Amino acid sequence: MSIDPLLVRARGLWEDLASVPVSFSLVGGVSVVVSPASGLCPPGWVGLVVLGGSAIVTAPSEDAAVTVRDALANLPVGAVAGADSVRGVLPVARVLGPAALAYVSEDGFRPVPTGVPTVEQLSGEHVDLRGLEQVSGDQDAGEAGLWEITSPAFVVREGGQVVAAAGYRVWPSRTAHVSVLTAPEWRGRGLARATGSAAVTHALAAGLLPQWRARVPESRRVALALGFRELGAQLSIELG
Template sequence: MPEDPLMIRARELWENLASVPVSFASDGGVRVVVSPESRLCPAGWVGVVALGESALATAPDADTAAVVRDALTGLPVTAVTDVAAVGAVLPLAGVLGPAALAYVSVGGFRPVGRGAPVVQQLPGTHPDVRRLEETAGETDAGEAGLFENTSPAFVVRTAGQVVAAAGYRLWPGRTAHIGVLTAPAQRGRGLARAVGSAATAHALTAGLLPQWRARIPASRRVADALGFRELGAQLSIDLA
């Protein structure tokens, strides 16, 4: 069976972010490597990314890598990004995630149709986008990461105010890491899907690989509606 082009590109991305020579095992399982400069996780943490039947884990030093290797190799790949399963075999001081990793191709993309909210394009640093971040609050704004975007901002306005915005940050491997933010009082109206569709279309037109990383079910549903396929998950671990 031919390899999935989306899976190939997604794995190449995360192999690059590991910051050391490593690849996902073709026969499945978990590979653990030492990488103090890993971009899979915050500095000093352990980063785990599972895609399909294989996973990569990076550790900041050899001793930590040995502990993680012993613990994770006893788990199925489907469990290495599950907090409960990992917490049963490793002492956790903190975690980030897990976050689902989803990707879409030109052929699989399902843009919004007629009747969707009107989307406008603004510079990514436009003051109205910053005001939306203030309205949404630090936690949601940080999750969306619009302030880090390298693309234009795709927005919906209500009564002149930007109430939803999306854009993307250019990652290695010509990947477009998409972020979406909706004002709390405006959620449930399809706005995230509208602006997310515009950002995805812009990325695909530029020949980029759109990536949708999400932790909350609502965001994952938006990605699914647009044709994104969940290929795996990411988890960052701070060991006690």
């Protein structure tokens, strides 16, 4: 049985982020391990990632792992990254996500033609990016995480102001975690797709695997328009 190369790379990333030996089962199922230093979730939380019909879960302690392992045994794999389904079997205090995990290969990428709109390249630390974050509000700016990018920023200006921007942060396993942000009054005009396309083009040219992690439907639609395929989801929970 052949395995999707994109899925193999995506799974390798999250296995690395788990910070302890763990693998997505080739026959499905859920693997729960103890990893206080897990990169799947904030410190002290439980991280859950489902990719291609298999899941890995990290817990901060052995006691938490036993609780989580017993509880998730009652769920189908597809429900492991669902906030409501997990709340139904575990005492959950706080939740981050779920977020869809999408990836694209060079042959599946559908770039936006260059030139319209004009996309400019800036330093990832350029002050104009901070202005975009300010007008976008803390919640949207926090979701995008533009301040974390290690790539150049790809931006669209209007009236001299940056109204949309995208870039990526290099993650382990040669992954490019894409960040995209558009000012509220400029949404729905294709600017996220244009700037995101420029960022993904840059990442693919560097031999990286672009990752698009999104919760809101609008962001997910942009990724799908660019050729990304949703392969799974991520959820982080703090046990009550």
